Amino acid sequence: MNYLSTRGHPDRKRFCEILLEGLAPDGGLYLPEFYPQVDAATLEKWRGLAYADLAFEILSLYIDDIPAADLRAICRKTYTREVFGTPEIVPLKKLEDGLYLQALSNGPTLAFKDMAMQLLGNLFEYELARRAEQLNILGATSGDTGSAAEYAMRGKQGVRVFMLSPLGRMSPFQQAQMFSLQDANIHNIAVKGVFDDCQDMVKAVSNDLPFKREYKVGTVNSINWARLLAQVVYYFSGYLQSGASRVSFTVPSGNFGNVCAGHVARMMGLPIDKLVVATNENDVLDEFFRTGVYRVRGSADTHETSSPSMDISKASNFERFVFDLLGRDGARTQDLFGAQLSQTGRFDLSADPLFQQAASRYGFASGKSTHSDRLATIAHTYQQQGVMVDTHTADGLKVAHENLQAGTPMLVLETALPIKFAATIVQALGIEPPRPPQFEGIEDLPKRVTEMAADAKAIQHYIRAHC
């Protein structure tokens, strides 16, 4: 399998080449040259497989530069009951007739990002050893991404993580999760500033090409193709577990990474009826699917909400879907995401007949949920069904209810456990969410964190000193 850029660059790459890269050289995102097709007979064959073996079957359709035995071993090492809590790894839970929750949040950091990041950690370690190289991962986080990356990379050979977070702005639980790690290859850096300052520092270092090359600086952000590919697997698993001949999914969405994996699964022939995109008050994606207008928000227009992992001003993976929607026209994708967005901050496909196909041909629908919807959904789900959901999953459930169709099961992806967002759960239910035993007393553990000014020079100095 070869990979191409959504912006039409003529180069083609293999999986392991793009594994450790971010954007394509022309600023586009990588996608496979085509989507391998999975027919009904193959799906039947996969029905009885353990999750790790299902992952191997799907990954091996896209990865031909890792020997099959090695890839299978990596999948089996990643998706274990010990790490993910159940033999099914991503079990379905029935809420009511035709409505299911798919649990993706039982990994080490209690959010779905573990599903991809745990695999990425093992792939990185494998590929870096093969190349006899080292990698310094520099990232910025406001919560879930940073902890998922650290728990995936801790103790891995050849990898160091330098994770910037805004000083004092994460929830106490999230801070404790990250700062209690004592592994020598994990560096927590609390920046005296806000999340945007952290991101600016990462950008400044990434733009310093000589430094980036000398110190082998890389990232693990959500545009990484390997992360997206890992997420494709649980759509297949959800479908197979449901036993239905056709299902729909609702996906709480921010950067469009999770639901883009659903799009890939659907393009491979998985019988998905609708892919419902659920947003919070930051409704960039809902606006697009309703109107055909994609409009990046300014920082004054980006709201801090009680589902903070979906607080985005633009959806960094969205370009992948638009590229497919436009019939894989790289020049046009370049014009929309390069020229038009940088000049006007928006583009408008409402008059284009291709936009109509977002629903009819690709199955997309969308909806939006607000703080009061979130509280009502958390309360309703707890009282009626005895299930406590987190704030992001509540956004998904609210929008799923608006898109139910008799005869087609709706699977809602659970993206985090309630303990991560305890304050809002207390507001909705008046009780504290349960805490998995391994996190008892985590706030009292010794913390390993360095405070730093919001200054790119300071992080460069720190990286030099710790390599």
Ligand SMILES: *Cc1c(COP(=O)(O)O)cnc(C)c1O
């Ligand atoms: C990251 C995250 C999301 C959004 O996922 P995207 O892939 O960015 O769309 C939703 N919920 C939680 C809990 C997350 O951590």
